[in-house]
Amino acid sequence: MSTAETTWISGPVLRARPDGAFRLRESVTVGDQALLGEVIRIARDEITVQLYEDTSGLRPGIEVTGSGRLLSIRLGPAILAGIFDGLLRPIADIADPYVKPGMQVQPARRFHFTPSVCVGDTLMPGAAIGEVANGTGIAQRCLVPADLSGGRVTAIADPGEYPDDQPICWIDAADGRNLAIAMTHEWPVRVPRPVQARLPSDEPMLTGQRVIDCLFPVARGGTGAIPGGFGTGKTVLLETVGKWCNADVIVYVGCGERGNEMAGLLAEFSELEDPRSGRPLLERTVVIANTSNMPVSAREASIYTGITVAEYFRDQGMNVTLMADSTSRWAEALREVSGRLGELPGEAGYPAYLSSRLADFYERAARVRTLGGEIGSVTLLGAVSPPSGDFSEPVTTHTRRYVGSLWGLDAKRAQARFYPAIHPLQSYSLVAGNLARWWHTAGCTRWQELRRRFLTLLEDEARLERMARIIGRDAMPARQRLVLICAQLVNECFLRQSAYSMNDRYASPSRQAVMMRLIGSFIEGSERLLDAGVAPEAIRDQPVFRRLMRMGEEIEEGDWEAFSALDQELTATIRRLINEAREGGGG
């Protein structure tokens, strides 16, 4: 193994004089504490290392030892339901409540393995060799690692419990070598895991949030970004999606964010039940926590660690959603290390390669056919924290170029405590057209039509609000006043959805469809009333309007009778008002 002698240290970066060969992106350990680092620059007589730990006490002369392999993480059944730092080292042991340098890897754990192949079978890379149970209710598969060549099985373990780092299957490779496969394997974090083919995504990743699912949906294997200044609710939105989205596994990367938030997330996820399986949400979650006060360079690596973990589960045929909160902190970590290396800064001090790094990251989202022939997907959602809430800054503008859905958070809405504060005019979804068929098949035949209707209404509202500010609301023609009332209903009842309300925190596709249809009926009905000469305010003052406004809050999931009662009340009210208008007009 190669070694090097440290000559210079500044913060998390050190330079060393090498003795032997080092590779770019090779992982190294430094000093007696075995601090973990990665080689980020090499020259004949000097290597530059980025350290993933606190560097207090390091001094020139300390030895750097190469590992011979790229910066890798150990993937295996122990990951699910776990909590790790940015380099997938466990931090669940709380006997010592503080993060200290030189934490070592997780010790081997025992899992129950059930083989699905026999001696003599021929396996390709990525093929399943058996199932592993880790007590979470989610059956995991053990695969032939994609970087091994396939071959014929020469021995396979019987069903039973085995340590996850010991071989359980042996194969004779095509090149004549005998390979041993364990339940865990190492994979370099910056190398995407191979797949057979990328598939088009025509199925939505449902989040249970109306404004996302109905107005700005994201597809399985798609990408979404949530830009928003501080206090606009990025984290709460990401956590809410994490709780209710219909993914098999959630990878939550807390990248440079708050420690208390991570603690809150852990507490909540272990209490809440997955609506589909009835088991604690934490059991389908992997948390990668690198809070803002943990070492900066590990923040940079945590994004790659997260996506590699997500791909690992995807390769087992699962639908995975990765949330990165926040990609801006990751970009800042890039900037900080780049600054210490003395690289030429680009826009706003970020290195010139910021854009290509972001592209690399979002490109790893996909719906795929895995090497083993399964269908799996990784959906990526990234929060963006633009400085001073200004969406024209580099991280937001570059992110915009690569994502399929954008949910722009609005400070005004957040200040009025209107959550989720997604601004309908600053958001988009490029995949809504592809997903219309899914909604049609799911029974919501008017999804696309109503979606357009709502969006047009909201756009008209923005224009009319500007006018109302000049001439006053009462001076506007009745039709325009009605637009404002209908838009109020869409905003307050449909787009606003409290993450803390027991009834409304999650809306199933059927409930969303019913609410959409009811609001559609109100809009159409009130237009008929307007034609019959009823003033918009008279429509608004009907008790049914308040019932509609509060239906998300008051009618719980699955209570279809309450919805149809409301529907009947609405129809009756409209009929009554029309009759009254006719009689009034006739008399």
Place this chain on the structure above:
Amino acid sequence: MTYARLVGEEIANRAEGPLLFLSRSLDVGLNEAVEVEGADGSVRLGRIAALDEDSITVEMLDDTAGLALQGTRVRFFGEPLRFHVGPGLLGRVFNGIGKPLDGGPPLAAEHAYRVDGLPIKPTAREAPSEFLETGFTAIDLMNSLVRGQKLPLFSGGGLPHDRIAVDIACNARLPGDTQEAEGFAIVFAGIGIPHDSAEFFREEMEKSGALARTVLFLNLASDSSAQRLLAPRFALTAAEYLAFVEGMHVLVILTDLTNYCEALREVSASRGEVPSRKGYPGYMYSDLATLYERAGRIRGKPGSVTQVPILTMPNDDITHPIPDLTGYITEGQIVLDRDLHRRDIYPPIRLLPSLSRLMKDGIGKGRTHADHPALAAQLYASYSQAQQTRVLAGVVGEDGLSEDDRKLLIFGDNFEQKVIHQGVDARTLEESLAAGWSALRGLPAGELHRLDDRQIREHLLDRAPRREPVS
């Protein structure tokens, strides 16, 4: 200080601003503490900021005026800066690097903690969920503070943040009998403050008797910049000792973080680092995080560290890097407003941009009052509407408004005068809740979409004055 591990003589080569450059003849590590003794016998504290094969860069924490290179001895301690703390901390006054200023005896040094602290593992944190009363309605009712939270005050030059800081320090209390049972303490750090403010803090706290439960750290505007970077770290180390060793609930008030960030920029510039936004170093986010993230609770330990950092927004600009980066780290913010201040509303808290992220976990049934969340949400929604109506009234005139809009205007004024404004007297949470309900009574009940029918019936339609029991 512990004994020096190594002593270097005649190794100083160059002094520049707060930095001292030494030749590297000794084996020392990054971040270690040093003591520099001048030829005249004066002793100054410093720490190792950078190292290469030939030289050591020392950041001096005391004023370097009068320092000579000849005859200077440097003592190395072989470990990072530590604060020696022990019982008897309460009631004491220190300077920014933990030396007593009150003429009292040195502390009984039972423990020595690294002033930089260590990051708490997210898994070891207890999610904050217990209410802490500050005495201000705009905070307790509308943006509740919970134990273990960090909630900064964004102020501006000329606004009464000093007064608010002192009021919070004097009036803050834990609800019920928790205070007596578990203990409550204040750690107050003045960072780069003028002499007059320092005296004001000390006197006011002495007068109200709060000093006895307070540890005061005073770093004056005339102290060195590098020392300014340490003042909050010493204060937080004391707070962590009180919270996690003595088991108390500690409220840390840090003022003014803007001075801290200015010092950070100054020291960074003298080290020749590449500047980022507005000349502040690129690592300012991470550096501020190492302070703010020291708030919290640890599972299995009784105490808590709650932070109220105060900063003045340069030119009242909330998008300036200092408030901006702070807002991204802290759990909300309380924003002061010049317009309210001019109208003599105290505390002049501008509610719309203010926010407490952890409020939802600390209020409601079993914590404060079952209807507290709905009340706060409704007040926010109505006040925000009232503000929009004000803009409208400014254009079309009040006569052009509908009756409902006029009611909103009256509500808005009432809300500012009777709920936000409270003058010098602290309010209990019960009084704050009652003030909130009474402000809503002038609005048409049909417009209150954030309240359910029962809440409207119980609190608004039944006009008999009532006391809110705290469940």
